[in-house]
Amino acid sequence: MAANxxxxxxxxxxxxxxxxxxxxxxxxxxxKLKSEWRRKRAPALTRLCLDKPEKYKTRKAFGGGEKTKVxxxxxxxxxxxxxEIEFQTPILDVLYNMAxxxxxxxxxxxxxxxxxxxxxxxxxxxxxxxxHHESNxxxxxxxxxxxxxxxxxxxxxxKVLGKE
Numbered sequence: 358m359a360a361n362x363x364x365x366x367x368x369x370x371x372x373x374x375x376x377x378x379x380x381x382x383x384x385x386x387x388x389k390l391k392s393e394w395r396r397k398r399a400p401a402l403t404r405l406c407l408d409k410p411e412k413y414k415t416r417k418a419f420g421g422g423e424k425t426k427v428x429x430x431x432x433x434x435x436x437x438x439x440x441e442i443e444f445q446t447p448i449l450d451v452l453y454n455m456a457x458x459x460x461x462x463x464x465x466x467x468x469x470x471x472x473x474x475x476x477x478x479x480x481x482x483x484x485x486x487x488x489h490h491e492s493n494x495x496x497x498x499x500x501x502x503x504x505x506x507x508x509x510x511x512x513x514x515x516k517v518l519g520k521e
Contacts, residue, residue, distance in 0.1 A: 401426040405451055405464040405472075430466065435474055435519045439504070440486075444478035449516060466521045476517035483512060 403426075412429040432447045453471040454460035466472065483504070511517045 400467070401428060403427045403430050403466045405430060405448055405466060407431060433472075433474070433519075433521070435517075437479055440483075442479070442482055444482075446474045446476075446478055449473045449475060452518070468521065470521040472519050472521055473516050474519045476512050476515050479517060480512045480515070 406429040409429055411427065411431055413425050413427055415423045415425050418424045430448065432445055434443060434445050436443045448466075450473040451461055451464045451466060451470060452473055454465065454467065455469055456467045457465075460467065460470070508517070
């Protein structure tokens, strides 16, 4: 189809500095749709396996780089955004997965999965900060960090809910 296109159907746009053709957009990409390379790739479907070692797979990415996908995981890096801290903590359980109802029972984690993580690193950090704020007077212009009571209850229990 691209061989039949004459030069008269292509117009150079000086405003955008590119060639505008009246052919199908997929033909401008070498005969394939841009997203066609994604269709045959299986999703990672990361499983929570506490008794087995973590498993990684690397694959080729555009530009000669590599991408890594995790197929089995024990721990993750979780951020407490309001306090601006991050810890590598073990994942204890998969609680809810909105992608598929069977993913929760099979302990599969995808984007948006609600998991239960160990709260000890966050609890020790918060206790250190709480002692620091009690011993020093708060200067003008500084706000005392406010933490929701529900998060404090989770910290006391030792388990914190996180989103994958």
